[in-house]
Amino acid sequence: MPTLNLAKSRWQFRDTTAKTWLPATVPGCVHTDLRRAKQIADPFYGTNELGLQWIEERDWEYRATFSISEKLLAEDEIELVADGLDTVATVYLNGKKIAATDNMFIGHRWSVKPRLHAGINELRFVFSSAMKYIRETRSDFTPPWEFNDPVGNCVRIRKQQCQFGWDWGPRFVTAGIWRGIRLEARSVNRLAHVRVAQVHTHNGSRVSLTLSPELARADEAVTYSVAFSLNGQTVAHTTGAYADELGFEVPDPQLWWPAGQGAQPLYDLTVIARDSAGNELGTITQRLGLRTIVLDRHADQWGESFQFLINGRAVFIKGANWIPVNSFVADLTRADYTRDLRAAVLANMNCMRLWGGGIYESEDFYDLCDELGLLVWHDFMFACTLYPGDPAFLASVRAEADYQVKRIRHHACLALWCGNNELFQLNEKALRENPAFRKAYDDVFHGVLPAALADHDDATPYWPTSQWRGDWQYDNSHETGEKRGDTHYWDVWHARKPVKEYEKWSLRFCSEFGMQSYSSPETQATFAPAGANVFDAVMENHQKNRGGNQVILDYVSRRYRFPKSQDDLIYLSQLNQAYCMSTGVEHYRRLMPRCMGAIYWQLNDCWPVASWSSIEYTGKWKALHHIARRFNAPALVSAHVPGDEGVIVGNYRTTTVREVHLYTVYDAPTPAKGLLRWDLFTLDGDIVLTGKKKVSLRHGASISQKTLDLAKPMATHGREQLYVRMALDIDGATVSEETVFLAPPRFVDLPRPKKTAATIKLLTPTKALISFTSPVFQHRFAFDLPGLTHTSSDNYFELYPREKKEVVIEFTQPVTKAALTKKLRFHSLVDTYA
The missing domain is CATH 2.60.120.260 (Galactose-binding domain-like)
Known part of the structure; x- marks a missing residue:
């Protein structure tokens, strides 16, 4: 052709x-x-x-x-x-x-x-x-x-x-x-599409495929040749006529799994159509993953579940919301998508929520998600504000849905079609009180879109909006979100509620929540002149949330001391963002199986800006993305600290903190045995108490393993002088580790190191090993190599006294030890104190 x-x-x-x-x-x-x-x-x-x-x-x-x-x-x-x-x-x-x-x-x-x-x-x-x-x-x-x-x-x-x-x-x-x-x-008919249906039996040990080729015009004389291969080896082949049921059983099927749950084998399906004269009408090749995806909503002890079953297995969704990767979407390349999607997998994510105010992405996006094991919660492109419902608009939406669903439906990553982002949530009053608005809304999201899916993709679940509780009879309250549906939780940030408010609600699935931070000085330099101030005209133009700077400062001031420079303020804003998302995600993971998903806002940026992203426009990881690698880990040790710091009349500080509950959370597919360890340290490095416990880890289990009653040591040493170090080991290796303070860090007199040692070893021309040691505890130790594009095995970590911390760094270009030594910069929280 x-x-x-x-x-x-x-x-x-x-x-x-x-x-x-x-x-x-x-x-x-x-x-x-x-x-x-x-x-x-x-x-x-x-x-x-x-x-x-x-x-x-x-x-x-x-x-x-x-x-x-x-x-x-x-x-x-x-x-x-x-x-x-x-x-x-x-x-x-x-x-x-x-x-x-x-x-x-x-x-x-x-x-x-x-x-x-x-x-x-x-x-x-x-x-x-x-x-x-x-x-x-x-x-x-x-x-x-x-x-x-x-x-x-x-x-x-x-x-x-x-x-x-x-x-x-x-x-x-x-x-x-x-x-x-x-x-x-062409001088012949055209093979336009091929629709594929999967039937799995016996837990996926038998998989049958049924094909429905779609021609540009009907022709019962057309015949088809089908080849199905894996890694270049043909595993099935069949032929059939227009009226035949075209299908076959896949021998020894290899199932596709989300990241962290198994492998992502992708089969190649090739369909060739020929007319009665033997003329080829076209060839369509698709990559297919053999999997089933179900949005499971069944009655349970808390109300109604909201969980994704992949090949019959309930999988906790760990991910972030995806916006267009650039303000100008026309000339994006595969590399533009690869950078951030690979970073998502490195942060132990298994899902991207493709948000409804952007675009239906290019084939590169979906192909990469297939390869990487990233499920896609896919909004149709409607967001926040109510839409028209006139006949021409509805016809255009139907044509749009027909076109996009046929284009995307075969991808293994596609987990959910969602009608829109937040239309019901933000416009509930108007929708309930104005019949015209309600009719237009219903016509699109309860009419046109599900009808298009019924015709072209009845295998993928549909959810009419996000957040949504399953029916018009249910409201948008958090109380309802504890019982059913998905929730966008924005009391932290928009309502400026305390970060501990995350722990107040036992939501079934949290598909949006977030906290802003500033982009790094390196990214800031790409759009602002030297000496730009976060409150000047340039920086305000790169802060698109009304009052966003004030909200950032509000939350930073609750947790940290006044910084000595703008670079330190940027660092603190990123630490605060990471703390907020850690608090939220770990809470939702501890609620498993009541809660079965946490998708924070947002993964990426479309230009250099202060935002909720964990990856800056330049590709640089914020503190959040490094720490997401830890709070999304398959095996997690997580602390729940009931109570909080407060003040009374006269601005006298009070606390209700006494206990620390240590949880193990596990979502890897195979069970494991582990060792839970904990130590209570003074800032001087003395051990006040220590302990360990053998634990059993199984998929989908969140277990409260140990409660530490710290009333006596807090009374003896003072809550500002203590920190809990907790860790989880599997097969002798530490797989999860974190620190818990008993008071906000701004009241903790962290020790200042006289010297932090950094040793650099070049492993290859593009890979280095850096070892850090400190004589004292350093909280959220962060290093950077300005001007060198790199990824690191860890950053923004705890540097414990006299313990070597090794970090592997990979570069996009060859480097020298001398260049690394010259560029290496590092600091920790105590270095920001004015």
Whole structure:
């Protein structure tokens, strides 16, 4: 089937009011094209964003010429295929209008042979201003509240919603050919899709596949040849006709598992279709994982479960929310996805929640999740603000769902389709009181989307919104979240509740919760001049949450002392963020099996910014991501400390802390034997008490193993002078270790080391071993190698007195010991004290 990739043509673009054409890149968008042409400054630098809002008000035109051969023109049908146009586009071929579009999320096919001729042809796209469309289309619909769009009404257009501004992202309303574009020619029918159904019996020891090929037009004379292989070896082969049930049993099936639960074998399915004359109608190859995924909601002692069963096994979901990896999504590469998704697996995650205000991602994203074992909770692209429900809008949503579901449904990683993000949660009053809003909402999320899934993917569970409790009769209260459904818990951060509030609620599944921090000085330097202050105009422009800086400072001041520099404030903000997420995730894991998921907000950034992310835009890991590696570990020792610090009249400090409960939490698939150890130390290094206990670890078990009553040592030594060190060993190796303070760290007089020793050993040109030792205890010891892109086996750890801590560091480029010695920087909490 001859194909001409039009993206390789010489593209040009212009503002439609200008005469000058500039070079363009396809796929791409107007912002990146303007930047390459040096017509605008770096959109991410300083406050440049504010001066680029004129772009969204202009109409933009793209054009290219291409040559058509007589041979190609001899085919019976030629289609122009556009995988993604952003967004309000009118398409012209050789001066004649052939189509118009208004949905960024739909791919298109147009029959264009009559418009083509041998030799040079011209293709033009005119992208009308999205803002003009919003003002002129569905002007009778205005949502009751705007949550993130400062101008308003972006819900009137089917376009990436966070382009219009979010509380972590800038406002860059793009236009352009954002995905592939080509000509496809043929003189025969076309194999369009293949739908695959899996049937597992006997715990997956027998797996049967049933295939339903989908042709561009019906033809009962078509026959199919099917090959199924693993690691290049064919394990099954079958043939069949159009009317046959096309299927086979997989011999010795190798099951696909999420990360941490088993391997991720991916089979290659190849389907070739031929007509009665033997002409090939196309070949479709898909990578398949053999697995079953069920959203299990059954009555239990707490209400109704909300858990994912993978191949029949209940798996605790450990993950983060995923937003677009860049503000400009058109030219993302596999490497852009690889960096952050691999980092997620390194942090012992098994799930990404693909959030509904962004985009349906490229094949690279889903392929990587398949390979890495990252389940995908997949929102449809609707978020926060209520949407229209007119017939044209509903038809566009149905076409979008049809297109995207068919494209994505075969991926092993796909665990859940979710209708939207927070529409019911944020608009409950309007939905319950306004029939028009309720009807539009129901038509989309209880009508169009589940109908599309029924037609194209009835195997993947559907959840109409997040958070949601399973039925309209249930409210959004936390009390209801303790009984059923999923919860977005934002009392910590938005309501500025104490971090210990996480432990107040026994939620069934927490799919959003978070705490902001600042990006590192290294990332800050990419968008702000030297000497920038967190409260100046540049930094405020890179803080998109109203009052976000004040909230960060509020939480930092509750836990830590006043820092001596802005770099130290950044460090403290990241320590606080990690502490908050540790408190939340460990609480939810200790609740297992009542709670069966913790997905924090958020994994990544789309530009350099202060946000809730654990990975900065530059790829640098925040403290949270390093510590997530520990609190997501398959075998975890976790402390629950009932009580908290408080104050009474006169600002006198009080405490209700007395006991420390030590838990083991385990979600690895095979049982193990372990040794739980604990020690109570003074800051001077004296051991006040010590103990150990043999423990049995089994999948899905959270067990309170030991209660330490510390009333006497607290009275003797003072609670600010003590810390508990706890550890879990398996087969002689420490797999989990952490420290517990009995008072907020700002009241703990941490010792200052006279000298911290660092020894560097180069293992290979791109790998080094660094050993740290300290004469005193150092809390959240952190090191950095500015300017050297690297990953480390650990960071932001506890450096215990006179114990060597070894860290393996891998670099993207060869390094020398001299360079490492020169660049190595390190500090701990005590070094931030003013």
